[in-house]
Amino acid sequence: MRVFKKLGWFFKLEKKSYLIGLLMLGLVALMELVPPQVIGRVIDLITTDTLTSNTLILFGVMLIIVAVLTYIFRFFWRIMIFGASNRLGLTLREQLFKKYSSMSPSFFGKRRTGDLMAHATNDINAVQMTAGAGILTIADSVITGGAVLITMALTVSPKLTLIAMIPLPFMVILTSWYGTILSRLFRVAQAAFSSLNDKTQESIAGIKVTKTFGYENEDLKDFADLSDDVVNKNLKVAKVDALFDPTITAIIAISYFLSIFFGARMVIADEITLGQLVTFTTYLGMMVWPLLALGWFFNLIERGKASYERIEDIMNTASDIDDGVTTDRLPSGNITFDIDRFAFPGEDEVSLSDIHFTLKEGETLGIVGHTGSGKSSLIRLLLREFDTADNNTVRVNDIDIKQYDIKKLRHLFGYVPQDNFLFSTSIKNNIAFTDPDINIEAVYRAADLSYIHEDILSFPEGYETVVGERGVSLSGGQKQRISIARALIQDPEILILDDSLSAVDAETETAILKNIEENRSGKTNIITAHRMSAVRNADLILVMENGRIIERGTHESLTQDQGWYYDTFKAQSLRQHLVKDLDETLERGDRNDS
Numbered sequence: 001m002r003v004f005k006k007l008g009w010f011f012k013l014e015k016k017s018y019l020i021g022l023l024m025l026g027l028v029a030l031m032e033l034v035p036p037q038v039i040g041r042v043i044d045l046i047t048t049d050t051l052t053s054n055t056l057i058l059f060g061v062m063l064i065i066v067a068v069l070t071y072i073f074r075f076f077w078r079i080m081i082f083g084a085s086n087r088l089g090l091t092l093r094e095q096l097f098k099k100y101s102s103m104s105p106s107f108f109g110k111r112r113t114g115d116l117m118a119h120a121t122n123d124i125n126a127v128q129m130t131a132g133a134g135i136l137t138i139a140d141s142v143i144t145g146g147a148v149l150i151t152m153a154l155t156v157s158p159k160l161t162l163i164a165m166i167p168l169p170f171m172v173i174l175t176s177w178y179g180t181i182l183s184r185l186f187r188v189a190q191a192a193f194s195s196l197n198d199k200t201q202e203s204i205a206g207i208k209v210t211k212t213f214g215y216e217n218e219d220l221k222d223f224a225d226l227s228d229d230v231v232n233k234n235l236k237v238a239k240v241d242a243l244f245d246p247t248i249t250a251i252i253a254i255s256y257f258l259s260i261f262f263g264a265r266m267v268i269a270d271e272i273t274l275g276q277l278v279t280f281t282t283y284l285g286m287m288v289w290p291l292l293a294l295g296w297f298f299n300l301i302e303r304g305k306a307s308y309e310r311i312e313d314i315m316n317t318a319s320d321i322d323d324g325v326t327t328d329r330l331p332s333g334n335i336t337f338d339i340d341r342f343a344f345p346g347e348d349e350v351s352l353s354d355i356h357f358t359l360k361e362g363e364t365l366g367i368v369g370h371t372g373s374g375k376s377s378l379i380r381l382l383l384r385e386f387d388t389a390d391n392n393t394v395r396v397n398d399i400d401i402k403q404y405d406i407k408k409l410r411h412l413f414g415y416v417p418q419d420n421f422l423f424s425t426s427i428k429n430n431i432a433f434t435d436p437d438i439n440i441e442a443v444y445r446a447a448d449l450s451y452i453h454e455d456i457l458s459f460p461e462g463y464e465t466v467v468g469e470r471g472v473s474l475s476g477g478q479k480q481r482i483s484i485a486r487a488l489i490q491d492p493e494i495l496i497l498d499d500s501l502s503a504v505d506a507e508t509e510t511a512i513l514k515n516i517e518e519n520r521s522g523k524t525n526i527i528t529a530h531r532m533s534a535v536r537n538a539d540l541i542l543v544m545e546n547g548r549i550i551e552r553g554t555h556e557s558l559t560q561d562q563g564w565y566y567d568t569f570k571a572q573s574l575r576q577h578l579v580k581d582l583d584e585t586l587e588r589g590d591r592n593d594s
């Protein structure tokens with residue numbers, strides 16, 4: 001019953017629908033009381049030889065009216081109660097999706113995608129069933145069951161009613177016991193389903209890698225194992241589930257036996273008529289559904305409780321990012337980092353230390369360094385994917401970024417992440433993601449600036465070409481450049497390219513960077529890269545190692561310092577020249593041959 005208390009907010013919201021639905025259910029229960037009375041009366045009239053055709057027609061008309069009214073009332077309770085439970089499903093889905101959208105990336109790092117999907121499907125369905133079929137079953141047990149019992153007692157015999165009801169308490173005890181076991185088993189089964197969901201999602205997303213390594217059979221086996229696990233756990237649920245019906249049927253059979261045994265004796269003793277005994281046993285037959293419904297009710301609320309608790313667990317998870325707005329000022333492109341130390345949540349190891357620098361609006365920052373040196377971590381702090389602890393601040397426009405409205409802050413950035421992601425829609429929609437109504441010329445321009453316009457025009461459907469999930473039909477460099485176009489189209493105050501030019505050749509990189517330089521005057525840019533050429537023109541270059549800044553300056557000053565930056569730049573330039581020379585030599589050779 002606790003799940004009903006938890007869903008109290010929804011029942012209040014849908015009070016009218018539930019009240020009308022319950023009223024209709026009550027009327028159906030009343031209508032159903034009429035036929036057994038008619039049957040009993042007809043039998044008594046036959047046994048006393050007093051049945052006339054007029055009375056028979058009257059009873060017939062009465063039964064037809066009852067049938068029509070039952071039809072109407074049934075239709076309306078379904079609309080009211082199941083309609084409301086569907087709205088609960090809708091509301092919960094919306095709340096859950098809103099919650100997912102508000103969570104920080106670290107939440108999605110910790111939770112499995114399949115699990116999150118299972119909450120939005122299976123768990124919500126189970127809760128929806130509780131608010132629909134759950135209400136129906138308890139109302140039917142109480143209203144129909146109660147009405148039948150009272151009628152049996154009032155119109156036939158209170159004594160016989162009591163005798164027939166002797167086995168009922170056993171049924172209640174047994175079904176609620178099954179319900180408790182079921183709740184535990186159902187929770188385990190739902191968790192297994194989440195794992196299977198997760199595996200399916202991961203296997204489909206990683207199918208290319210699996211195939212490349214020839215690991216299909218192993219993947220299939222993993223899947224089959226998880227699938228077996230889900231089946232086994234659901235079988236355990238089904239076994240307990242299967243106990244409900246036989247228990248209830250056995251209890252009803254005992255009730256029938258008691259009623260006929262004692263009822264027949266009462267007919268012989270002239271305490272009740274034969275017609276009344278038939279009415280009584282017909283009513284007893286009508287008790288089967290309310291009792292089954294009671295068993296089903298325990299089953300449903302246990303499932304609903306398990307699922308609602310899983311949903312609540314998500315809803316009660318606080319975001320790592322506290323959106324406590326304390327300033328009305330709009331952020332701009334001035335950035336200051338003052339970080340003594342930063343460790344990722346739950347990690348002991350410090351990932352960034354002594355990061356202190358200022359970048360003025362309109363300047364370009366270049367960040368270079370070995371893989372794992374902390375370049376992306378620094379950017380993730382600026383984007384507020386993670387927050388710094390006290391005394392460590394990232395400031396924009398001289399105000400701690402924690403004080404800005406997080407949406408306004410994030411609108412400041414045009415961010416191209418390292419693992420760029422394209423939606424399964426047209427290239428045009430991918431580029432115009434932040435403003436779907438933007439005119440097509442702006443889309444062309446952004447594509448032109450990121451050197452992808454010509455490539456797009458060469459596709460059969462041009463800008464309307466639909467890219468598959470994660471842009472499977474495009475090359476890595478094409479995906480990167482579409483992602484850059486998506487960031488550039490916003491003309492953001494701060495453009496962030498996190499290793500976003502790694503898949504394009506050196507000449508295209510130079511061309512894109514030149515376009516950015518020429519078209520973004522007065523705006524801030526942050527570029528992280530492994531190729532020093534990508535940051536060569538930056539106003540400030542930071543060289544990182546093990547989460548620290550080990551060198552800083554401009555290309556000229558760092559070249560003079562002759563440290564890591566200088567050595568790497570020299571080595572990369574030399575390699576580039578050698579490759580170019582080799583290409584030219586091969587080309588000349590080809591020409592001479594022909």
Ligand SMILES: Nc1ncnc2c1ncn2[C@@H]1O[C@H](COP(=O)(O)OP(=O)(O)OP(=O)(O)O)[C@@H](O)[C@H]1O
Pocket residue numbers: 109344345347351369370371372373374375376377378418499
């Ligand atoms: N969410 C996280 N939780 C814990 N540690 C993390 C997390 N994200 C990154 N790290 C760690 O922080 C360190 C710096 O990683 P980061 O991604 O910033 O490096 P990077 O310089 O951008 O590397 P690359 O050039 O390969 O992209 C790494 O040791 C990484 O394992």
